[in-house]
Amino acid sequence: MEAEDRISMIAVFIDEHIKEELTVLQLSARVGYSPGYFTRCFKRKFGISPMEYVKQRKLLAAAKEIAKGKRILDAAVDYGWETHSGFTKSFTSVFGYSPVLLRAIYVRDASVKGEKQQMEAYIKTAQVYKKPEELWQILCLTLKENKTEYNNKKLKEIYKLAKALHEGEKRKTGEDYITHPLNVAIILADMGSDENTVCAGLLHDVWLEKHKERISLEAGSVISGILLSYEKFKQTHESSDDRGVLVALSDRLHNMRTIEFVDPATWKRRAEETMRIFSPIASKCSDFRLRCELDERSVKFL
Known part of the structure; x- marks a missing residue:
């Protein structure tokens, strides 16, 4: 061995x-x-x-x-x-x-x-194969439950932009690719992130050279700044903007939730990388559920 x-x-x-x-x-x-x-x-x-x-x-x-x-x-x-x-x-x-x-x-x-109910120990998740429209409703409901201030018109426009840029793409699960950024946005919303960070979650996988100009124009400088910090974190595992880090952690969490759908040969490597890099960074967040679930899902694939 x-x-x-x-x-x-x-x-x-x-x-x-x-x-x-x-x-x-x-x-x-x-x-x-x-x-x-x-x-x-x-x-x-x-x-x-x-x-x-x-x-x-x-x-x-x-x-x-x-x-x-x-x-x-x-x-x-x-x-x-x-x-x-x-x-x-x-x-x-x-x-x-x-x-x-x-x-x-x-x-x-x-x-x-009024009763001794258990506090939810996990970040909100959605079932695989939920339709984009269903996930969109879950996202809006999560923001309302957490009393997060947001402009529904702006959020809808960002969602439409992300959906258009992901048009025709599929995940390994067979779902429309837009379901992944929607799930990332739901995780961010459940952790209490602000509207701009949630919007960055919707756009994090289309922040590519061919789309950056359009995103900067339509989403604005604040969201673009968060996406820049997310991009920097992906490259160096460091960032001066915690919001970009949160997007990266939320992206990793949803990918770990759906890891069964990718090549089994990568499971162990991804689990090890999650525990070595992402989990310690998650400890610095104010939501312990993030670190807890990242570790639990990683250990399962070790």
Whole structure:
């Protein structure tokens, strides 16, 4: 078995034993490597040390339970932290905000609904084979649900522009290609992105040299600027505009949701790339669901 396959196997093992105490010695022994060699192989594959990876996976699992109503201390203890303060410090260092925020959102939602309903732990998704018109309605509904200010006429014009530029194109699923940018826009809307970022999501796959002049003219400078930052992120994985990064992350999430329809030979590579590049960047976003789902879908294909 190749070294990369052994490391992938360990990543799956970690998820299957996430509530247990895991050490480098234990993990390296499972693949027959010395701790030092195992650590180097793991870091080369995922970009972080095995123990940092274990910590992040534990925090993600705990975050998901807190979002569904579990007490912070109970989740902390379940995943190996002895104190509330220690868990909060680790959580904040990874996600950029306190676990108290997740708990507060759950309590707020339960209070508004008058019952202990679980907070949705995933970003809104739409079934494959939804027609473009159905996805358009879901997008508008999502913006309204999140109370996002938007100009329906402007959004409709951007949608028509994207649809025209994708005319005749199909996805691997057999759907009209416009369903992909619509799904990306829905993900952005569900994360609370502003109107311009959602519009950039609709146009992200037609930001090509042959279309840039038309898009700049019809969509305006703000949306074009977001698309430029998206293009820069694709090339360098860096961008000065977080909105372009969000478009890239949303694009990756929808592609991971439909990965079964592409060549199986690419699954593992895409999953590894998602965990190595996209997941750490997603941690910096204010919506933990993005990181959680990217990782869960990646581990499935390792």
